[in-house]
Amino acid sequence: MWHLLPRQLETLWTLFTAPVVWALHFLICYVGAAIFCEKPGFLGTDFDNLRVAIAVVTALALAMIVMSAMLAWRQWGFGTDDPPHDDPTRRDRTLFQGYATLLLSGLSFVAVIFTALPALFVTECLR
Amino acid sequence: MSEVASQERDRKAEEEQLRAVWENPSGWRYWTSVNNYQIGLWYGATAFAFMLFAGLLALLVRAQLAVPENDLISADLYNQAYTLHGTVMMFLFAVPIFEAVAIFLLPPMLGAREMPFPRLGAFGFWSFLIGGVFVCGSIFFGAAPSTGWFMYPPLATSEQAGIGADIWLLGLSFIEVASLAAAVELIVGIMKCRAPGMRVNLMPLFAWYLLIVAGMIVFAFPPLIAGDLLFEMQRMFDWPFFDAARGGDPLLWQHLFWIFGHPEVYIIFLPAIALLAMIVPTFAGRPIVGYSWIVLAAVGTGFLSFGLWVHHMFATGLPQISLAFFSAASEAVAIPTAVQIFVFIATMLAGRVIFSTPMLFAMGGIAIFVMGGLTGVMVALAPFDWQAHDTYFIVAHLHYVLIGGMLFPVFAGLYYYYPLIDGKHMSDRVGRFAFWMMFTGFNITFFPMHLAGLRGMPRRVYTYPADIGWDWLNLVSTMGAVVLGIGMFAVVVDVTLHRRNKPRGEQNPWNAGTLEWISEPEENWGVRSIPRIESRYPLWDQKDLARAVRAGEWYLPDASEGRRETLVTSVLDAEPEQVLRVGGTAYVTIVSAALLGTVFVALTFKWWIVSGLAGVAFVAAVLWWLWTGTGEIPEQEEKHIGHGISLPLYASGVKSAGWWAMFITMTGDGTAFASLVFGYFFFWTIHSDFTGGLAGPGAFWPLAALGLFAAGWATTVGARELNRRGAVFAARALLVAGALLSAAGCGAALTGPWASGMDPTAHVYPAIVWILVIWAAVHGAVGIIMQVYCLARSLAGRLTPRHDMDLHNVALYWHFMLVTALVTFGVVGLFPEAL
Incomplete structure (x- = not known):
């Protein structure tokens, strides 16, 4: 079976995947809106285009976070073990990583939605 | 003689030798110690002293504001007092x-x-001390910064700001260097120097928090350093980065300052919560509930805190959609923050709480912090913030957050950890008295400020009229400040006076479960032997651990070669990898810090020659430090650490601690560079023609510089590979070629803007191009020094095909240098052409 990532990804960095996606999403929304509002014409002048772009970026970000969460869920053994995962074994260390990553994916998911919400309500480059 | 007795004697001899190796020098040479125990203590005591000084300034401010139309101190001294207080x-x-x-x-x-x-830790401490005394001392000469702790231009770039602004910028840049040094030390220490078996799921939460905080420092402090650089260039040489008349923009400073400033709040808050995460389980008598949730909260807060900076700028007229993004993130950060509070509450509910003095401070702090957090959610809403902006409501909010989220937990930590300093408790009675004085005094001081703010009292006013309803609120605040001050004074008395005649207490007085309580205050060696860890609370779960560690039964119980050594382990599972020899007592750290301090102080007074000479001497001192103290080829390949394990004494590349230190340092450096690039595009965004119609550097010279630096990179990487394969002569030849190519690259870089006659004082466009190009050229020059250093090491036989740590680290530097060159010359050379 084909896997996007190897079954045992032995690194600390997977923990940060979802928050990094949040950070990139945040940056794209902020920089995109700033350039759109400061330089009319450079990225178009129709504010709705900006809102659609934010919607697309948001959908992409959420999809990536869900993917990170699925991988984390797998690393956590699909929840077959309960926390606290404090045994001195490699298995418990892996489960802990999976669980913490899953929690962070949840937080990042919510935070991405928070960031995108203004685009629902704001309709022009008002100052 | 029995075998047991002989073993006993061996142990004694081993212990004596270990003690001798880690012993401090006596007399005045005591101050050359680099041991974490002394450095930590000096560092803490110095920071505490600065806090008391700033507290006195606060009392001065409160005294001035006690009654309307007061003229107790002059307006100028008042400005200096509140600016220095915050700073x-x-x-x-x-x-x-x-x-x-x-x-x-x-x-x-x-x-x-x-x-x-x-030694890096010691260097950081001495830098901090020198920089701190310089900044604090300025008020005694009437020269302290006086334009507010965030130094907004155009006020702070104006002539009226005086030398105080330079003292702020240069003094603090120096201290920021010290903070970055500490961050490097903490990250490498936490990732690579844990006891065997201390996997990431068993790490003490304090270490988790500090790992995140140190990572935040690496990304948060450099934007401020970049901002300081731009600011000082404007003050010293009139480069108009923040001067609107010549295309600059004061808002850029606000962006750079708050990209630092908001994460800073969490850089302060998370370690305080980390202390609580150690204290609460001890007094609840059980492991923390929700360890993974704490990790979630720490990491989540660390990230989200970088998306909040514009909430300090809600009133600057940015587009509403931009404000809304930051408002949303500011609301979101309340989630992980609250998770931590609930974890503590759950832990207390699940255990049996002993309300000791540290617990009192901890709980009092949380109560105050929650209130500050709630007003924080209020001011995170832009419409409310427009009303409250720059009023005493904000002053109240930030003090509730910082004193509840930081000062009280620090005092909790002081009472909790004091026995680790000299084996004696602080006084419980004084502690409780101090707590109640501080808690009530704090609330009496700061609660009325909410009301004063809502009644429209602006921050930083020197005085106010009598008949507008602010007078009694201010008088109450001032009385509260005195009560708070008395509480703090009681703690000072307790720390300095009471304990002389007390007997030494027990080793682990609170019956805590975490490993730090194994440390013996009388010894300098950290731990007698390094144990294998199998629990989050090893002193609770591994019954014989403390005795076995102290009896020297675990790993690395000796220092038979007379060197200070510690273990390096793997990041995830903490499997032993290497015996790391660390630096011992040294003057070079103090000398380097003093020289770097001289550079900054001389710059403040525009003593160019002194500054230049000190700069050269500083580079020489650092090279001496590196040459004599790092990358040493050990006398044997491996060392036996007991229990049948032998570990290498030398590692290079990804496996070495030095490689990680270089990586982290350059990540911070790259962040500062990215902030300058942000400045470039910021100016592009706000102007229809950001070049102001002026000529740019063209494409030729920037691309030539890029090509030459790329060649400098390729030769360095090639030298590393050839050296590894044993072609030492060819490697040396490549290093020489690399240095020459890089020197040509620096020349080409500077020729670009120079040949087109770009005048950095005329407009912000030439200024930002020059600053980027100079940044790249200076980094190129540092790269040349590194290449020559490796060449010299190779010629001196200190760098061999097998022992090539220096060359690996230099090649890593050059990877970053290549990216710097690509971005710099791509941006200044091609971006204007592409438009």
Whole structure:
């Protein structure tokens, strides 16, 4: 079976995947809106285009976070073990990583939605 | 003679030798110590002293505001007092105190002998001390900064700001360097120097928090350093980065300052919560509930805190959609923050709580912090903030957050960890008295400020009229400040006076479960032997651990070659990898810090020659430090650490601690560079023609510089590979070629803007191009020094095909240099052409 990532990804960095996606999403929304509002014409002048772009970026970000969460869920053994995962074994260390990553994916998911919400309500480059 | 007795004698001899190796020099040479125990203590005591000084300034401010139309002190002194109060509290107390606590606590907590770079830690401390005394001392000459702790231009770039602004910029830049040094030390220490078996799921939460905080420092402080650089260029040489008349924009400073400033709040807050995460389980008598949730909260807060900076700029007229993004993130950060509070409450509910003095401070702090957090959610809403902006409501909010989220937990930590300093408790009675005085005094001081703010009292006013309803609120605040001051004074008396005649207490007086309580205050070695850890609370779960560690039964119980050593382990599972020899007692750290301090102080007074000479001497001192103290080829390949394990004494590349230190340092450096590039595009965004119609550097010279630096990179990487394969002569030849190519690259870089006659004082466009190009050229020059250094090491036989750590680290530097060159010359050379 084909896997996007190897079954045992032995690194600390997977923990940060979802928050990094949040950070990139945040940056794209902020920089995109700033350039759109400061330089009319450079990225178009129709504010709705900006809102659609934010919607697309948001959908992409959420999809990536869900993917990170699925991988984390797998690393956590699909929840077959309960926390606290404090045994001195490699298995418990892996489960802990999976669980913490899953929690962070949840937080990042919510935070991405928070960031995108203004685009629902704001309709022009008002100052 | 029995075998047992002979073993006993061996142990004694082993212990004597270990003690001798880690012993401090006596007399005045005591101050050359680099041991984490002394450095942590000095660092902490210095930060505490700065805090008391800033507290006195606060009392001065409160005295002036006690009654309307007061003229107790002059308006100018008042401005200096509140500016220095904020500056000292944030830069000289709140951040350094945690670096201090971390340096003091982490080695025993992680089961290490020492931090991986003790001399770097000592250098950081001396830099901090020199910079701090310089900044604080300025008020006695009437020369302190007086334009507010965030130094907004155009006020702070104006002539009226005086030398105080330069003292702020240069003094604090110097201290920021010290903070970055500490961050490097903490990250490498936590990732690579844990006791065997201390996997990431068993790490003490304090270490988790400090790892995140140190990572935040690496990304948060450099934007401020970049901002300081731009600011100082404007003040010294009239480069118009923040001058609207010549295309600059004061808002750029606000962006750079708050990209630093908001994460800073969490850089202060998270370590305080980390202390609580150690204290609460001890007094609840059970492991923390929701360890993974704490990790979620720490990491989540660390990230989200970088998306909040514009909430300090809600009133600057940015587009509403931009404000809304930051408002949303500011609301979101309440989630992980609250998770931590609930974890503590759950832990207390699940255990049996002993309300000791540290617990009182902890709980009082949380109560105050929650209130500050709630007003924080209020001001995170832009419409409310427009009303409250720059009023005393904000003053109240930030003090509730910082004193509840930081000062009270620090005092909790002081009472909790004091026995680790000299084996004696602080007084419980004084502690309780101090707590109640501080708690009530705090609320009496700061609660009325909410009301004063809602009644429209602006921040930073020197005085106010009598008949507008602010007078009694201010009088109450001032009385509260006195009560708060008495509480603090009681703690000072307790720390300095009471304990002389007390007997030494027990080793682990609170019956805590974490490893730091194994540390013996009388010994300098961190831990007698390095144990294998199998629990989050090893002193609770591994019954015989303390005795076996102290009896020297675990790993690395000796120092038979007379060197200070600690273990390096793998990041995830903490499997032993290497025996790391760390630096011992040294003058070079103090000398380097003093020389770098001289550079900054001389710049403040525009003593160019002194500054230049000190700069050269500083580089020489650092090279001497590196040459004599790092990358040493050990006399044997491996060392036996007991229990049948032998580990290498030398590692290069990804496996070495030095490689990680270079990586982290350059990540911070890259962040500063990215901030300058942000400045370039910021100016592009706000102007229809950001070049102001002026000529750019063209494409030729920038691309030539890029090509030459790329060749410098390729030769360095080639030299590393050839050297590894044993072609030493060819490697040396490549290093020479690399240095020459890089020198040509520096020349080409500077020729671009020079040949097109770009005048950096005329407009912001030439200024920002020059600053980027100079940044790249200076980094190229540092790269040349490194290449020549490796060449010299190779010629001196200190760098061989097998022992090539220096060359690996230099090649890593050049990877970053290549990216710097690509971005710099791509941006300044091609971006204007592409438009």
